[in-house]
Amino acid sequence: MTQDSPFKIASKTFKSRLIVGTGKYKDFAETRSAVEESGAEIVTVAVRRVNITDRGKENLLDYLDPRRYQILPNTAGCYTAEEAIRTCRLAREVGVGDMVKLEVIGDEKTLFPDVPATIEAAKVLVKEGFKVLPYITDDPVTCLKLQEVGCVAVMPLAAPIGSGLGIRNPYNLAIIVEQAKVPVIVDAGVGTASDAAEAMELGCDGVLMNTAIAGAKDPLAMARAMKLGIEAGRIAYLSGRIEKKLYATASSPITGIVR
Amino acid sequence: MGAGKDSSAFTITLNGEPYRVDGEARLSALIAALKMRPTRIAVELNREVVPKADYDKTILKAGDQLEIINFVGGG
Numbered sequence: 001m002t003q004d005s006p007f008k009i010a011s012k013t014f015k016s017r018l019i020v021g022t023g024k025y026k027d028f029a030e031t032r033s034a035v036e037e038s039g040a041e042i043v044t045v046a047v048r049r050v051n052i053t054d055r056g057k058e059n060l061l062d063y064l065d066p067r068r069y070q071i072l073p074n075t076a077g078c079y080t081a082e083e084a085i086r087t088c089r090l091a092r093e094v095g096v097g098d099m100v101k102l103e104v105i106g107d108e109k110t111l112f113p114d115v116p117a118t119i120e121a122a123k124v125l126v127k128e129g130f131k132v133l134p135y136i137t138d139d140p141v142t143c144l145k146l147q148e149v150g151c152v153a154v155m156p157l158a159a160p161i162g163s164g165l166g167i168r169n170p171y172n173l174a175i176i177v178e179q180a181k182v183p184v185i186v187d188a189g190v191g192t193a194s195d196a197a198e199a200m201e202l203g204c205d206g207v208l209m210n211t212a213i214a215g216a217k218d219p220l221a222m223a224r225a226m227k228l229g230i231e232a233g234r235i236a237y238l239s240g241r242i243e244k245k246l247y248a249t250a251s252s253p254i255t256g257i258v259r
Numbered sequence: 260m261g262a263g264k265d266s267s268a269f270t271i272t273l274n275g276e277p278y279r280v281d282g283e284a285r286l287s288a289l290i291a292a293l294k295m296r297p298t299r300i301a302v303e304l305n306r307e308v309v310p311k312a313d314y315d316k317t318i319l320k321a322g323d324q325l326e327i328i329n330f331v332g333g334g
């Protein structure tokens with residue numbers, strides 16, 4: 001049977017190709033359960049001021065052990081390269097790794113990336129030794145530029161964050177996959193398991209999602225569905241699917257028919 | 260000495276709000292007083308990240324801008 005190559009980001013190997021966010025859950029316990037059901041080994045987190053007045057509070061990392069999970073801090077809420085760089089420097093000092101999900105947002109309504117600012121921030125962060133995974137548009141030229149400046153992956157969006165629209169431009173994604181020398185992880189806009197499978201069938205290396213699971217009526221069930229969808233899509237991709245044809249080719253013999 | 264008032268107290272900005280530091284001006288003492296765990300946070304003092312190893316020897320003074328962050332749920 002076809003063997004899969006390992007999923008490697010920078011020099012780390014992961015068994016799961018599903019990366020999940022930790023936002024929008026009811027509480028930390030539900031977050032943990034959903035992450036466990038998903039089988040994800042990498043989880044994104046946001047970087048925010050500690051609530052000073054809420055003493056002795058539990059922390060997200062009490063529920064997601066950094067020794068078990070690769071914590072991937074994001075720069076959500078950053079609208080400039082400077083804000084994103086500042087956030088990454090703080091995130092790294094928490095001390096659970098130097099991988100970061102770089103987001104520099106260009107528009108409040110669409111939450112689409114500010115592409116020039118993302119590239120600018122990536123250059124600085126790579127120089128400072130961060131392992132940068134940039135959230136970016138599904139533009140092949142930009143993805144190549146981000147690889148050239150040293151990002152360890154590229155994360156083109158399927159559709160706007162939280163929109164659930166699925167992959168809007170599979171052709172661009174296929175081009176990005178073909179040209180990429182680093183892992184391509186579809187990030188944002190996934191809605192259901194078939195979207196995740198589609199991403200994998202296009203040859204993507206992984207999928208990152210948050211709302212699709214956290215916002216489902218049954219998040220634990222959806223987490224499981226996504227896990228299976230990613231696995232199915234990956235195996236289908238490696239299996240070498242049939243070509244698409246305009247006309248039929250019978251599956252049963254055309255000789256020996258009783259007349 | 261002054262009458263009653265603690266003359267060693269001063270005000271910093273902590274996470275965007277004024278915060279009165281009474282007594283120990285050491286950063287590690289403030290973190291402990293706020294019941295925060297160093298393994299869950301990162302600190303920025305006047306726009307510079309403070310390495311964890313320096314929490315003990317970092318002394319705060321009036322007018323300092325302190326940001327203490329942690330990880331929360333996010334996508």
